[in-house]
Amino acid sequence: MYVLGIRDGGAGGDTVERVVDQTVDRLSERGRVGVVRYDATIADGTQVRKSMGGDVTYELGADGDWTASGTGLTVGDAIDRLVTDCAYAIVVGVSGLRYPSIVVGPGVDGSSVEIDPDEDVIATVETPSELADVPLVQRLESAEPHETLESIVARVKRSPSADRAGAIATFTGRVRGKDSADDARTQYLEFEKYEGIADERMAALEADLEARHGVFDVELHHRTGVVADGEDIVFVVVLAGHREEAFRTVEDGINRLKDEVPLFKKEVTVEDEFWVHDRP
Structure with missing residues (x-):
């Protein structure tokens, strides 16, 4: 699932809503769209406003409540809930996302919009009509998709060979404190990949593992960029006829991914930071 942030750079709520509606319309032509809408003024679940378009909408307040039900949800939780069913998610009203974003400006009093240098801004628009000139899908799908173990497992279960499979084995690697x-x-940890080569090696490794007898589908996913302490880094999911082939292929998959796919890791501790491949 590809995630897009849309935030107000000074244009005002009505303009932002119209930009979101147009974005939903464009993305809906290609797949199911979920909307996560955050409003810091919603603190107790009582201010429920008109939901924007989309197949699924979560409206979140400052305390993490989902106003439709009152159950605690963070923005991250809402994104994770959408990922198994949606091709795209739009997050409205949150700055500093690790996903591409659109800023709706101009800034306050007509000043220029302030953009964090680490923010991946696809476009700054002042009116919804300006979206027509933005290569939205191309830019969005060039970014890393949001994946979870659940989303990958759900996808392999839809494999044409799923009815022959009696096992799904998985591995999840996470940031160790x-x-x-x-x-x-x-x-x-911060990960960088050798552009082009890393994706080719990953695809070749998946194909090689899938060629094994009794293995029907293999998915490998490794995050890049900053991954915080306790977050998931890498997933290996194998759909196979029996547990023996599934377990063996998962183990080989993670070992070969670490050996064959060019990914570079920087570790940042409370005392130091270093690229792991530079350490003796």
Whole structure:
């Protein structure tokens, strides 16, 4: 699922809503769209406003409540709920997302919109009509998709060979806070990939593993960019006829991914930061 942020750069709520509606219309031509709408003024679940378009909409307040039901949801939780059923998600009203975004300007009092240098802004628009000139789908789908273990498992279950499969085995790698009790705590890892080559190697590895007897589908996914302490980094999912082939292929898959796919890791602890491949 591809995630797009839309935030107000000073244009006002009505203009932002019209930009969201047009974006939903464009993306809906290609797949199911979910909307996560955050409003810091919603603090107790009582201010429910008109939901924007989309197949699924979550309206979140400052306390993390989903106003439609009152159950606690963060923005991240809402995105994770959409990922198994939607091709796209639009997150409205949140700055600093790790996903591409559109800023609806101009800034306050007509000043220029302030953009964080780390923010991946696809476009800054002042009116909904300007969206027509934005290569929205191309830019959005060139970014890394949002994946979870659940979304990948759901996808392999839809494999044409699923009726022959009796096993799904998975591996999830996550950011470890420390190796031992005396280590400085890891705050986050940052991953970069060798553009083009890493994707080719990953696809070739998936194809090689799928060629094994009794293995029907293999999906490998490794996040890039900043991954915080406790977050998931990498997934290996194998659909196979029996557990023996599934377990063996999962183990080989993660081992070969680490050996064959050119990914570079920087570790940032509370005391230091370093690229792991530079360490002896």
